[in-house]
Amino acid sequence: xxxxxxxxxxxxxxxxxxxxxxxxxxxxxxxxxxxxxxxxxxxxxxxxxxxxxxxxxxxxxxxxxxxxxxxxxxxxxxxxxxxxxxxxxxxxxxxxxxxxxxxxxxxxxxxxxxxxxxxxxxxxxxxxxxxxxxxxxxxxxxxxxxxxxxxxxxxxxxxxxxxxxxxxxxxxxxxxxxxxxxxxxxxxxxxxxxxxx
Amino acid sequence: xxxxxxxxxxxxxxxxxxxxxxxxxxxxxxxxxxxxxxxxxxxxxxxxxxxxxxxxxxxxxxxxxxxxxxxxxxxxxxxxxxxxxxxxxxxxxxxxxxxxxxxxxxxxxxxxxxxxxxxxxxxxxxxxxxxxxxxxxxxxxxxxxxxxxxxxxxxxxxxxxxxxxxxxxxxxxxxxxxxxxxxxxxxxxxxxxxxxxxxxxxxxxxxxxxxxxxxxxxxxxxxxxxxxxxxxxxxxxxxxx
Numbered sequence: 001x002x003x004x005x006x007x008x009x010x011x012x013x014x015x016x017x018x019x020x021x022x023x024x025x026x027x028x029x030x031x032x033x034x035x036x037x038x039x040x041x042x043x044x045x046x047x048x049x050x051x052x053x054x055x056x057x058x059x060x061x062x063x064x065x066x067x068x069x070x071x072x073x074x075x076x077x078x079x080x081x082x083x084x085x086x087x088x089x090x091x092x093x094x095x096x097x098x099x100x101x102x103x104x105x106x107x108x109x110x111x112x113x114x115x116x117x118x119x120x121x122x123x124x125x126x127x128x129x130x131x132x133x134x135x136x137x138x139x140x141x142x143x144x145x146x147x148x149x150x151x152x153x154x155x156x157x158x159x160x161x162x163x164x165x166x167x168x169x170x171x172x173x174x175x176x177x178x179x180x181x182x183x184x185x186x187x188x189x190x191x192x193x194x195x196x197x
Numbered sequence: 198x199x200x201x202x203x204x205x206x207x208x209x210x211x212x213x214x215x216x217x218x219x220x221x222x223x224x225x226x227x228x229x230x231x232x233x234x235x236x237x238x239x240x241x242x243x244x245x246x247x248x249x250x251x252x253x254x255x256x257x258x259x260x261x262x263x264x265x266x267x268x269x270x271x272x273x274x275x276x277x278x279x280x281x282x283x284x285x286x287x288x289x290x291x292x293x294x295x296x297x298x299x300x301x302x303x304x305x306x307x308x309x310x311x312x313x314x315x316x317x318x319x320x321x322x323x324x325x326x327x328x329x330x331x332x333x334x335x336x337x338x339x340x341x342x343x344x345x346x347x348x349x350x351x352x353x354x355x356x357x358x359x360x361x362x363x364x365x366x367x368x369x370x371x372x373x374x375x376x377x378x379x380x381x382x383x384x385x386x387x388x389x390x391x392x393x394x395x396x397x398x399x400x401x402x403x404x405x406x407x408x409x410x411x412x413x414x415x416x417x418x419x420x421x422x423x424x425x426x427x428x429x430x431x432x433x434x435x436x437x438x
Contacts, residue, residue, distance in 0.1 A: 015432050017425065018343060019351030019388040036308060036350065038389065045308055045348035047432070060432065061234075061346030066252075066312055098233075101254055137314055141258060 016044040016057055023050075034059055065092045067101065067134045067143055074155075075103050075145065077128045083107050085124045087132075089143060102142040105132060109146040110186055111153075122172075122184035123147075129156035131188050153188035203361045203376055211372055212241075217412065219356070219368045222336075222423050226344050226431045234345025238337035241370060242327035247337035249345040250318040260316055265309035267316045270300035272334065274323040286322070295331055302335060302384055302394040308348040317347060328370040329357040335384050335394065336420060343428060352424060353393060355384035356416035358409050360401070365412035383413035387421035390414065 016022065022035060022042045034046045034057030044050075048057040067073055067089060075087035084107060088100035110118045124130065131152050132145035147153045150171075157166040157174045164178035168187045175182050204210060214220070220241030229235035234249040252266055260267040272295040273287035303319065319341070321334045332355035339353045357369045359378035366373060374380060379401035384394030392414075401409065 015429060017352070017428060018349040019386065034348065036348070038350070043350070043388075045350065046346055047343050047428070048346075059346050060436075061344070066315065099253055137263070141255065141261065141314075 014049060015047060015060075016050055017047050018043075018045055020044045022057070033057065065095045065097060067092045069134055069136050071134045072152075073103070073132055073134055073143075073145065075130050075132060076100075077124045077126050077130060079126060080120050080124050082120060085120055086142075087130060087145065089145075103132070103145045104138060104142040105130070105145050105147060109135070109144075109148055112148040123186040124154065125157070125160070125183070125185070127158060127160065128154045128185070131155050147186055147188070150189045153186040155188045155190055157183070157185055159183075201372070201376070203373060203378075204364060204366070208364075210366065212370060214368075216364050216366045217416070219416065219419055219423075220370070222420070222427070224340060224424070224427045224431075226340055226428070227435070232341075232345075234341040234343070234347070236337050236340035236344060238333060238340060240329065240333045240336070240368070242325060243329060243333045244324040245321060245330075245333050245337040246324060247319065247321045247334065247341040249338070249341040249347065250320075251345075252312040252315040252317050252347070255314065255316045261314050264313050266307070266312040266314075268300055268304055268307065268309065268319065269316060270296050270303065270319045270321070272296040272299055272321050274326060274330070278323045278326045295334070298331070298394065298396070299334060299338065302353060303338065303342070305393040306339075306349050306351065306353045306386060307342065308350065311348050326371070328372075328374040329368060329382075331355065331382050331396070332357045332368075332384070336424060340424065340428065351386035351388050352421050353384055354387050354417040354420040354424065355382060355394060356413050356420060357382045358413040358416065360405055360409055363405075365409050367412055367416040379409075381409050381413060383410060383417065385414055385417045387417050 034048055035042050036045045044057045046057055046059050048059040051058050071092050073089045074091045075089045078086045078088055085105045087103045089103045090100050107118055107120055108115050110123050132147050135144040135146050138144045159176045164176050166174040166176050169175045171187050172184055173182050174185045223239045225237040228237050229248055232248040232250055236247050238245050255261045272292050276283045276286055319338055321338055323330050335353055335355035356367055358381045359366050359369055361378050380398040382396045385392050
């Protein structure tokens, strides 16, 4: 049986599959998704659709996101100790993760000023939703995160005893909407377009 | 067994195929909704289920690699898959060896550096064994990986080849696999023609090697064409619904 060479650029078919050759493009392959370079040609690495503008492959399956250094992530506080707060990362940018990843916020990286006076117990409590920036991969399994920016910190807090919504009242305090009691937090200055970060 | 006719005077095999003919290949992709990717592949009477989970966080610290993903591959054969009932589905030497071989194969094909510090689980189970188990497993895993959206260099296609009366015979069934000829299993990346898996069972003369290997690679090209159409059909169906 004759074997046809399929090493021709695919433009007419709606999908590309791993190994399909893509039209040449000047952009380096490193900052494009779904492609790789072999022998000077660009090839698709996933099953998806070719976007017209930059010849990247848009995946049909939502891809798994690895948080990278500098990414803004949303996480839920699991436990707080004197030296660090353990969190689970639930989304990276606007992409919600399928399963949470572990993260850690060290005491020195809670806020930018007066670092030595930080008390983690007065910054986070379990179940708080925190916006943080990824510093990198720690030596363990956890990502190291920071909230040392005014836009980063607790964005959603609830009173644990009755689940009531709490409202930020200053840069370091949340107030319960039911009882009026105030609690200390590292409050984030929320900007409207969180999801676009 | 000695006078069993593997190739009739007319040049047909015991199941009526021509020497270079593949068995009928059919596939059910995404049958398992819990998994990130899954494929059920039937090649003649060999039936295989492959499921892929991940990439996800590593479960043990020792699995974490700072520059690439860890691939975990588990090959098993259902107790009812062979004519003689197996005692346990996994854990014997041949299963472990196959698991390792499949792991090495897909480490060469998956772009593991996309996902540092994470893990990809591949589970493959033979439901019915009728020859070419490893080759069919490789094809099934490829389908499951594409379904999971894991970046790969290319498809990995595999076929088994033997030599009977100086004629290479492609895609062996159980009888041919147990026959007197040597068995060569070859897995390639069909578009670049690179070999990522090669195994020879029993002795194959070096003069015949080239001939057998070439026939295996041709078989892989045909497997690739079939898998490609199957995937495209599946995609069109899933986009429409």
